[in-house]
Amino acid sequence: MIKDYFILALRNIKSRGIRSVLTMLGVFIGIAAVVSLISLGQGLQEAITGQFSTLSADRLLIQNSGTGFGPPGSTSVSKLTDHDFKIIEGVSGVDRAIKRTLRIGKIEYNKVARFEFIGSLPEEQEDIDYMYDTFEMKLDSGKLISASDSGSVILGNDFLTDNRYDKDIRVGTVLDIQGKKFRVQGILKKMSSFQFNSAIFMSEKDMKDLFNIKDEIDFIVVQVDDKDNLDRIAKDIAEKLRRDRHLDKGEEDFSVETPVQALGAVNTILNIINIIVVGIAAISLLVGGIGITNTFFTSVLERTKEIGTMKAVGAKNKDILIIFLIESALLGFVGGIIGVILGLGLAFTVAGIANSAFGDTILAVQVSYPLIFSALIFSSVIGIIAGLIPAFQASKLKPVEALRR
Amino acid sequence: MSVCTIRENSYEDFESTLTRLNVDGRSRNMYLRHERAHFEKAKELGYTPQYVAKLIVDNPSIIILAAVDFIGREPTPSDMVKICLAPRRPSKEDLELAVKNGWKRSKR
Numbered sequence: 001m002i003k004d005y006f007i008l009a010l011r012n013i014k015s016r017g018i019r020s021v022l023t024m025l026g027v028f029i030g031i032a033a034v035v036s037l038i039s040l041g042q043g044l045q046e047a048i049t050g051q052f053s054t055l056s057a058d059r060l061l062i063q064n065s066g067t068g069f070g071p072p073g074s075t076s077v078s079k080l081t082d083h084d085f086k087i088i089e090g091v092s093g094v095d096r097a098i099k100r101t102l103r104i105g106k107i108e109y110n111k112v113a114r115f116e117f118i119g120s121l122p123e124e125q126e127d128i129d130y131m132y133d134t135f136e137m138k139l140d141s142g143k144l145i146s147a148s149d150s151g152s153v154i155l156g157n158d159f160l161t162d163n164r165y166d167k168d169i170r171v172g173t174v175l176d177i178q179g180k181k182f183r184v185q186g187i188l189k190k191m192s193s194f195q196f197n198s199a200i201f202m203s204e205k206d207m208k209d210l211f212n213i214k215d216e217i218d219f220i221v222v223q224v225d226d227k228d229n230l231d232r233i234a235k236d237i238a239e240k241l242r243r244d245r246h247l248d249k250g251e252e253d254f255s256v257e258t259p260v261q262a263l264g265a266v267n268t269i270l271n272i273i274n275i276i277v278v279g280i281a282a283i284s285l286l287v288g289g290i291g292i293t294n295t296f297f298t299s300v301l302e303r304t305k306e307i308g309t310m311k312a313v314g315a316k317n318k319d320i321l322i323i324f325l326i327e328s329a330l331l332g333f334v335g336g337i338i339g340v341i342l343g344l345g346l347a348f349t350v351a352g353i354a355n356s357a358f359g360d361t362i363l364a365v366q367v368s369y370p371l372i373f374s375a376l377i378f379s380s381v382i383g384i385i386a387g388l389i390p391a392f393q394a395s396k397l398k399p400v401e402a403l404r405r
Numbered sequence: 406m407s408v409c410t411i412r413e414n415s416y417e418d419f420e421s422t423l424t425r426l427n428v429d430g431r432s433r434n435m436y437l438r439h440e441r442a443h444f445e446k447a448k449e450l451g452y453t454p455q456y457v458a459k460l461i462v463d464n465p466s467i468i469i470l471a472a473v474d475f476i477g478r479e480p481t482p483s484d485m486v487k488i489c490l491a492p493r494r495p496s497k498e499d500l501e502l503a504v505k506n507g508w509k510r511s512k513r
């Protein structure tokens with residue numbers, strides 16, 4: 001019996017041809033919007049979280065912050081130094097502190113000159129291992145740099161893949177960095193942080209020699225002994241540095257960041273964007289639902305005689321109601337399927353364009369099966385709700401009156 | 406999130422590096438003009454200045470500190486005052502450093 005209802009409903013939808021498609025338009029636009037935007041939104045969230053992957057809940061980042069126009073010689077006053085490093089190391093709860101310097105240097109290879117990021121590796125082998133481990137720096141080829149290595153560098157994965165010097169760079173290649181020769185000792189595997197993928201790493205000593213860095217640290221990564229104490233330790237570090245620099249609160253020329261808080265703020269913004277997007281899509285679905293209701297009201301009027309005939313040969317109110325509800329649910333369901341396909345297609349297209357523009361796989365589409373399943377259920381329910389009143393009206397038609405019209 | 410420091414010995418190199426690092430044109434020109442005044446004055450007084458900038462490298466990159474530094478000999482207090490006050494509109498920090506080096510603000 002139910003099978004007959006479905007066959008009849010499908011035949012009716014098919015016979016209305018273009019009108020059925022137009023009725024579904026609102027539903028599938030709404031579903032496509034929801035699916036594409038949420039899939040991209042989740043991908044965007046993953047991409048942003050990936051950029052924070054070098055930071056975790058038990059780490060702090062201390063860096064120098066400037067004041068815009070520094071007075072002459074100000075860089076020798078406001079930078080982070082070994083003295084600051086010792087103060088930070090001495091704060092209770094600091095388990096480990098690692099100095100990092102970062103510069104932009106001129107690289108020449110194959111007669112192509114470019115400016116690239118150069119990051120230092122810590123001085124102590126234990127700290128180097130910690131950095132490799134926590135930042136998940138894995139080798140694609142070659143060997144990682146150890147504390148005793150000099151004159152060699154490891155490269156981010158982009159050097160291997162994007163042919164930026166018009167010639168392959170491999171392990172053993174010699175690069176001219178700021179006028180000095182460095183041998184490529186290893187190339188890293190692709191990492192989630194694009195900053196790592198496009199950076200060059202060398203030992204702290206090589207970095208200091210190359211850039212003539214005397215006593216300057218760009219940022220200090222601090223690992224705390226207990227992540228529950230993170231805020232307290234951040235406050236203590238800020239307080240001690242302020243006291244040492246004779247600064248009042250609010251006058252800081254440094255910053256102590258808890259990256260997870262920053263990530264939390266980003267996630268909040270993304271969630272708000274998601275809510276707005278879903279709100280817009282809900283309006284589209286509402287319009288789609290009204291479209292289904294409208295089509296079915298027209299359909300009840302057009303099919304009055306058909307309904308009368310069905311009732312005359314024994315169809316009950318319940319049967320007519322079910323046939324109309326199945327039809328409207330099917331319209332919603334099929335609209336949902338088309339919407340899901342269109343939505344995913346759109347999301348993959350946008351991600352493809354974004355990735356080719358940035359030259360990286362920064363934005364990935366997250367296909368969520370619960371989302372697809374929910375979207376299909378939702379579109380079917382929209383169809384049923386939209387068809388409820390016309391179906392009820394159709395079921396209440398009296399056979400004699402229906403046949404007389 | 407990446408902060409990097411650049412040091413350049415000439416205006417041309419400083420300008421070219423800031424351009425390559427995608428610093429917004431308006432803010433780049435503002436910093437270039439201001440720091441060039443310090444730089445030229447320091448050179449005129451016989452020092453070896455160097456352009457220094459700290460940036461958050463992004464798209465566009467943001468300058469968080471620009472200054473001139475001195476290689477070798479540090480300026481005497483009176484020369485430091487002249488270097489600090491070289492730009493047409495010295496910054497608050499320039500004026501503070503000039504005062505520290507003995508400059509007295511004239512009262513209007």
